[in-house]
Amino acid sequence: MSTIPYDNIRPVQWEDGKLKLLDQRLLPAQTRWLLLHEVEQVREAIYTMVVRGAPAIGCSAAYGMALAAKNAPEDPDGFMAAVAAAAETLKSARPTAVNLAWAVDRLVRVIAARAAGSVAAAREAALEEAHALTDEDVRYCIQIGEASLPYIPESARILTHCNAGALATGGYGTALGVVRAAAGAGRLSMVYADETRPRQQGARLTAWELQQDGLPVTLIADTVAGSLMASGEIDLVVVGSDRIAANGDVANKIGTYQVAILAAYHQIPFYVAAPLSTVDFSTPDGSLIPIEERDPEEVAVIDGTRITPEGVACRNPAFDVTPHDLVKAIFTDRGVAEPPYGASLARLCDP
Numbered sequence: 001m002s003t004i005p006y007d008n009i010r011p012v013q014w015e016d017g018k019l020k021l022l023d024q025r026l027l028p029a030q031t032r033w034l035l036l037h038e039v040e041q042v043r044e045a046i047y048t049m050v051v052r053g054a055p056a057i058g059c060s061a062a063y064g065m066a067l068a069a070k071n072a073p074e075d076p077d078g079f080m081a082a083v084a085a086a087a088e089t090l091k092s093a094r095p096t097a098v099n100l101a102w103a104v105d106r107l108v109r110v111i112a113a114r115a116a117g118s119v120a121a122a123r124e125a126a127l128e129e130a131h132a133l134t135d136e137d138v139r140y141c142i143q144i145g146e147a148s149l150p151y152i153p154e155s156a157r158i159l160t161h162c163n164a165g166a167l168a169t170g171g172y173g174t175a176l177g178v179v180r181a182a183a184g185a186g187r188l189s190m191v192y193a194d195e196t197r198p199r200q201q202g203a204r205l206t207a208w209e210l211q212q213d214g215l216p217v218t219l220i221a222d223t224v225a226g227s228l229m230a231s232g233e234i235d236l237v238v239v240g241s242d243r244i245a246a247n248g249d250v251a252n253k254i255g256t257y258q259v260a261i262l263a264a265y266h267q268i269p270f271y272v273a274a275p276l277s278t279v280d281f282s283t284p285d286g287s288l289i290p291i292e293e294r295d296p297e298e299v300a301v302i303d304g305t306r307i308t309p310e311g312v313a314c315r316n317p318a319f320d321v322t323p324h325d326l327v328k329a330i331f332t333d334r335g336v337a338e339p340p341y342g343a344s345l346a347r348l349c350d351p
């Protein structure tokens with residue numbers, strides 16, 4: 001599929017006028033694709049985590065907007081009203097990943113600019129923009145991997161949390177883009193994947209994706225990370241992000257914060273890999289990032305079996321915020337940001 005090593009997975013595709021998504025809820029047991037033709041289906045797919053990971057959510061939402069334009073009425077007023085409603089529908093699917101609103105707003109701008117000419121032109125432009133955004137995302141992930149290489153030692157043993165891989169992006173991955181680049185440079189010894197309770201993205205997705213691409217992976221329970229660090233078996237940590245505040249605070253999958261604290265205690269570098277579209281300059285610090293609370297049943301029930309006493313209270317925040325002073329560097333598509341992040345992230349955005 002690609003001439004780049006270890007790059008074989010594309011979870012978000014367009015086929016016969018429909019959005020085609022790899023159903024990540026079923027992996028690794030089944031590889032099933034869903035074909036979606038309406039905005040409401042795309043919202044549902046994002047909410048239920050058929051597709052997940054901030055950049056992949058953004059790509060799917062962009063195609064969702066292309067579907068909205070395709071299905072909207074012909075008259076110009078009705079057309080724009082339907083597009084605006086679709087944008088709100090999609091944005092409501094999940095609150096933390098800023099790539100969702102970013103992608104939807106980008107599509108609305110393109111559609112509005114072209115709708116003044118003709119509705120047909122706006123529909124065509126929407127689809128072209130969704131393709132461009134998705135291709136760009138893969139390219140940016142490859143650039144993130146390249147940018148990280150000066151920070152990766154020989155025979156690197158890398159710990160990651162959740163899945164910030166090809167499955168979580170247009171392809172190639174952010175944190176796992178760093179892993180792929182390290183492998184391509186002959187510097188990867190092992191990836192340790194946290195299982196990532198409660199949705200098990202590490203156990204189900206990171207393990208599957210790295211195995212598919214023939215990369216070395218060892219799965220660990222979330223509780224094992226600290227002892228592997230203490231015994232000197234981890235050289236660095238790299239994770240993805242759903243939203244990075246202007247000061248460098250990083251929202252990512254729940255559990256990332258405690259991994260960052262463990263890494264700081266053991267003096268192991270903790271890196272974040274993300275495209276610049278994940279940086280939200282309108283949010284000054286991490287305390288202002290909205291954190292999604294999901295159904296407590298995700299904690300209480302595993303594979304259909306309740307593991308808790310009936311009626312016990314459970315909390316299920318899906319993300320946490322790692323303060324910027326625990327982050328050694330942020331790898332982006334435009335280069336590497338180092339502390340102080342307020343200045344370095346802003347500088348990377350300069351044209």
Ligand code: MRU
Pocket residue numbers: 052053054055097161162163164165168169173174175201239240241242252253254318
């Ligand atoms: O709830 P999820 O699976 O969507 O959470 C995904 C993560 O937290 C990823 O680390 C993040 O979106 C970055 S993906 C490149």
